[in-house]
Amino acid sequence: MSGGASNNILSLTIDELKEKISEEVGRAIEVSLPRFIERLQNTLLSTMEEKIGELREDLTNDRGKSKEKKGCSYNKFMACKPPIFNGEVDLIACQRWISDIEGVFERTHCDASDFVAFGTGQLRGQAKDWWDNLRNERGVEATRAMTWEDFKTPFLKHHSPKAVINKIKEEFMQLRQKGETVDKITGTFMDKLKFCDELVKAEEQKIYYNHTMLRAEYREFMTPSHYESLTDIINAVWEHEIELKRQVERGERRALDENPSPAKKSKVAESSKKGNAKGGSPSCKICGRARKGECYFKNKPCVACGKTGHGVSNCPDKVTVCYKCYQPGHKKSECPELTGKKEGADSKNETPKSNARSFQITAVEAKMEPDVVTGVDFKTVVWLP
Structure with a gap:
């Protein structure tokens, strides 16, 4: 074989070898590439998820801090017109x-x-x-x-101060409807009730005091024991007020005299005294009012104890509350605080009284004494210290 032919065969063998290597490498890449890509994707995804989680946490913390720092501005507070x-x-x-x-x-x-x-x-x-x-x-x-x-x-x-609170308590105990509307007297009642928790605890007591403050036009149609809550009796009073106004408009009832004059009050009082003096209707033992015949309140339960046969004014279980110390069992005139102060003041102001002394002298001796007033014929002169 000549040298040129051997060179051709060698060159062909090298080319075939390169091609063979290329094919093998390509096959190897084809086999390993999907796995490599999958690993690369997993690595990238895990890295991205970790970074996203960190970003979310940072954003949450920043928002929390911004809220804590932001709160409510003074301008926003003043925009609501605080009192x-x-x-x-x-x-x-x-x-x-x-x-x-x-x-x-x-x-x-x-x-x-x-x-x-x-x-x-x-x-x-x-x-x-x-x-x-x-x-x-x-x-x-x-x-x-x-x-x-x-x-x-x-x-x-x-x-x-405590003195103001005690005054409100006393005003609440003595609260009575005179010329006020139901809405106004109810508002006053609710305002003072807030400071009388020690006196009025149960719902029945609130109903009783609300009923007691009303005018007779409302009380005579209402029984406190029929209501379960203070709201119920207040709503009933409003409804009755509306009905009374309708009756006045229809001419079925005279308008209520909301501001009676003092002269009219005195005339009514004098007429009632004259009626009693002339032997008018005797006072009822149940309700305490002057009436003839059977009492309307005979079968109605007492608002204080719930029993029948007597009214609130004659209730044996009625609790008397002192307007000074707000303790049950005695009146303000019998309050130990007032009686103690009066006794102490009286004991301080008491001074020992001197006894009078008398001396008997004759008229001649009286004229001789420079401290004796003369001009009157008397036998006995009394000196007071």
Whole structure:
């Protein structure tokens, strides 16, 4: 074989070998490529999920921090027109201001740390002077760290003294409807009822006191024991008021004299006294009113004890409440607090009385004494210390 032919065969063999290698490599790549791609995809997906989770956590934290920092701005709080308190010594007005401003806190989602700062910004006049004085006493840092409950305690103590609360309790016990409408007297009743929790606890007691304050035109058609809640009797009174107005419009009833003059009251009192003096109707043992014949309240239960056969005025189980100490069992005139004070005052004011002394002298001796008034013929002269 010549040298040229051998070179051709060698070149062909190398080409075939390269081709063979290429084919094998291609086959190997085809077999391993899907697995490689799958691994690559899994690696990329896991990495992406991890990064996305971290981003979500960071976003959540940032939103939480932004909400905590944002809260309610002062401009948003003022846009709701929070009420102003001038510092009047009125327990009802004080409680209403607290309730109204807490309602603004709730509606604006105000942060609790801003309650005192925003709330005290609505104080004016004497209330503002009180707050400035308290802040000077406790210091700026202490008032900044003060919670809303810490603020309300001295605030209510200063603007609602015990004497005012006792006065409201006494007014509640003596509350009677005169010339007011049902709506007005009911509003007054509810305002004072908030401060009489110690006196009026049960629902039956609330119904009883609400019925007692009404005018006779309403009481005579209503029995407290027929109502289960205070709301029921209030609604019934409103309905009866509407019916009375309709009767007046139809001419079936005279209009109620809402503001009777003092002269008219005295005439009515005098006529009633004359009637009793002339031997009028005797007082009923059940209801205590002057009437003839059978009493309408004979079979009706007493509003105080629920038993029949007597009225509230003659109830043996009726509890007497003192208007001074608000304790049952005695009247205000018999209150130990008042009687104790009177006895102490009387004992302090008592001074020892001196006994009178008398001396008997003659008329001549009387003329000789410079301390004796002469000009009257007398035998006995009395000197008082």
